[in-house]
Amino acid sequence: MIAAVDKNWGIGQDGKLLVRLPGDLKYFREKTLGGVLIMGRVTLESLPGKRPLPGRTTIVLSKSLAGGVRTDYGAEMEICDSVEACLRRLEKVPRGNIFVAGGESVYRQFLPYCADCLVTKIDGSFGADRFFEDLDANDAFELAWESPLQEENGIKYVFSQYDRKENK
Numbered sequence: 001m002i003a004a005v006d007k008n009w010g011i012g013q014d015g016k017l018l019v020r021l022p023g024d025l026k027y028f029r030e031k032t033l034g035g036v037l038i039m040g041r042v043t044l045e046s047l048p049g050k051r052p053l054p055g056r057t058t059i060v061l062s063k064s065l066a067g068g069v070r071t072d073y074g075a076e077m078e079i080c081d082s083v084e085a086c087l088r089r090l091e092k093v094p095r096g097n098i099f100v101a102g103g104e105s106v107y108r109q110f111l112p113y114c115a116d117c118l119v120t121k122i123d124g125s126f127g128a129d130r131f132f133e134d135l136d137a138n139d140a141f142e143l144a145w146e147s148p149l150q151e152e153n154g155i156k157y158v159f160s161q162y163d164r165k166e167n168k
């Protein structure tokens with residue numbers, strides 16, 4: 001998984017990200033380029049121009065959009081109408097190439113299948129209405145590493161990775 005969270009593990013408000021951090025967007029691009037992004041329909045519609053991000057295969061979870069491959073969103077994407085359909089689609093994709101990119105409902109449903117989470121931790125509270133699982137309170141995960149402190153536009157943050165503990 002890859003997510004940016006505030007101090008309360010908040011990830012979004014009113015269908016948008018909490019803050020715009022160019023360094024984090026660059027990190028997200030570098031990590032996910034060439035990979036497969038899994039996202040919910042609301043997150044797709046929050047992207048610039050409501051278009052899938054270039055340079056990545058995009059799979060969108062949705063029951064309201066018709067299934068299969070669509071090209072009418074400005075770039076090709078695939079729609080899966082259930083977690084199970086999505087997991088079947090991913091069977092032959094190497095794990096390291098798969099990035100679950102939100103939002104809350106998709107993070108929540110895919111966490112049981114997830115080995116590690118790249119979490120950008122933002123030092124602030126931004127009144128979120130959507131949240132990521134608090135991995136510090138989740139026994140199945142442990143903090144594997146944290147970057148030096150970053151700062152942009154007066155906002156401090158760190159990149160981090162949480163790994164699933166063995167056998168959990």
Ligand SMILES: NC(=O)c1ccc[n+]([C@@H]2O[C@H](COP(=O)([O-])OP(=O)(O)OC[C@H]3O[C@@H](n4cnc5c(N)ncnc54)[C@H](OP(=O)(O)O)[C@@H]3O)[C@@H](O)[C@H]2O)c1
Nearest residue numbers: 004012015016017040041042043062063064102103104105
């Ligand atoms: N900080 C971050 O890293 C980050 C990353 C991504 C998103 N976000 C934020 O998260 C918020 C959006 O999260 P959200 O939970 O409201 O929406 P979401 O997870 O992006 O999308 C929800 C939609 O996904 C579809 N869906 C979910 N589970 C499904 C399933 N099992 N089968 C079929 N379709 C399924 C449904 O679409 P249909 O209604 O079409 O059926 C559902 O309405 C926004 O504020 C966004 O900016 C933050």
